[in-house]
Amino acid sequence: MCPSEAAAPGGPSPSDPGPGPGQGDPEAARAGAILTIDLDALAENYRRLCAELNGVPCAAVVKADGYGLGLTRVAPALFRAGARSFFVAQLGEAIALRGALPEAAQIYVLNGLAAGPAAEFQAQRVVPVLNSLGEVADWRRAARQGAHQAQHELAAALHVDTGISRLGLPAGELDTLVAEPERLEGIELSHVMSHLACADAPEHPLNAAQLAEFRAARARLPAAPASFANSSGIFLGPDYHFDLGRPGVALYGINPTPGRPNPMRQVVRLQGKILQVREIDAPRTVGYGATHRAAGPTRVATVAVGYADGYLRSLSNRGSAWLGNQRVPVVGRVSMDLITLDVTGAAPDSAHPGALVDLIGPELPVDDVAEAAGTIGYEILTALGQRYHRVYLGG
Ligand SMILES: Cc1ncc(COP(=O)(O)O)c(C=O)c1O
Structure with missing residues (x-):
């Protein structure tokens, strides 16, 4: 049954800033990432x-x-x-x-x-x-x-x-x-x-x-x-x-009309927690297999999300995250519990231990993550891990 008040929102909805990381919640504080479902x-x-x-x-x-x-x-x-x-x-x-x-x-x-x-x-x-x-x-x-x-x-x-x-x-x-x-x-x-x-x-x-x-x-x-x-x-x-x-x-929230603007609202936001930030200089490599090599002075943030959480390994050297107003690339391989981001271009005060980066969010919809991973949004959603602290908004 469809509700009688089912007037269509005209088109893509504006990006929601989403909630904070569940401040004051000890479970949120312990978690490597916060999954918010709107x-x-x-x-x-x-x-x-x-x-x-x-x-x-x-x-x-x-x-x-x-x-x-x-x-x-x-x-x-x-x-x-x-x-x-x-x-x-x-x-x-x-x-x-x-x-x-x-x-x-x-x-x-x-x-x-x-x-x-x-x-x-x-x-x-x-x-x-x-x-x-x-x-x-x-x-x-x-x-x-x-x-x-x-x-x-x-x-x-x-x-x-x-x-x-x-x-x-x-x-x-x-x-x-x-x-x-x-x-x-x-x-x-x-x-x-x-x-x-x-x-x-x-x-x-x-x-x-x-x-x-x-x-x-x-x-x-x-x-x-x-x-x-x-x-x-x-x-x-x-x-x-x-x-x-x-x-x-x-x-x-996945776009049912690929190639055209998404008429649906984003439902999911995934925020990973930065564990460490380090300065490295060339020649130096990042991650298993040494698949990424720093070209010069680089700041690397290590985030507590990995393929065990459904952050697909195919995002190695291909995915990205949002830190403040900046897109930052995944560098090196996605490992079981960790990913590494090149945050050299981010505002210096934004990348620090405890800070949250968007892995899925207003600027990084599930469909974009899926494309970077070489898969479909269905797989990104159904792979979402059990270790995330889950926050449900509204409803
Ligand atoms: C038989 C059947 N109907 C409906 C659906 C829903 O499809 P979608 O998620 O593309 O809307 C599925 C999903 O796989 C399905 O197998």
Whole structure:
């Protein structure tokens, strides 16, 4: 359900300065980095997507611990913003979500009945996304057993594969289901769904091809609401919206329209703590493998974040941070617990032990970090480590 007050914020929101490092909080003082998650920005992103869907209900995809941001904090904030249907990948995630949000209307498990026994889905009030004829048969069997206990039809979503070749009924299984509709007896089809492979590339011909295949599949199946669009799919236009949007990553601030301005607000800020600052002079190298060599007098700040925290090793000699008003490069290799920054160009009083540098922040959005790392924002978010002191704003 989309809230009626879902007026769209017009475009990119201004950068938030974000909070301080949790001053006075001993846990924050001990942590090597502070991860701030802005639940108000998350809620605004949900409403922004609702506005784009223009009246079509909008679910929220909260798998992988709410894309790394904390399922039990993210999902209730989305519920308060108006979300009623939630998608996770695994049954364990669904059970955790049901515990955190008993009032959620629907919790769907994308990995379907392969993720766990039908009885557990029923006991936890969790809806499977049926991905094969075998799963359809299992759910029907569960429905038949439920019929003895005077239960109603069992709700499920049915996933048809229209071109991503991952999960969902392949064409041959769809043919069988259409020829033998009794296979769906006892099952209430809450949605027929499919998933786009190239939604972030609007010009890709597979988008239109999948849309056509999805429409054709729906026409052959019993009438049921449909769900097709992920974050980027929502921005492909109304033809892709059907009856339920299914965004994930855009909620968390990643740009669903690559190459165009990001319509979403940044949700995440990651501030690493400087442990030491040292002056070095050429010839001198920095870090494992001696992959960076100082060209002259250089100040190096060592920050308490490493690949064990999800700061990807591919950011070695490629990433950057913001210190004061200055972009400072990562020099040398990212190690398990540490990175090294060349802070020669930063204001001398800004680089000192205890100072915080933005590794993700207003000037350094997740998408930019991902690009420097040679990956996508999804991976940066879902890799965010467990050692960070987490601060949740608003919500
Ligand atoms: C089936 C399905 N639907 C929706 C989503 C949400 O996609 P996005 O995060 O790109 O919005 C995913 C994410 O991988 C998915 O697998």
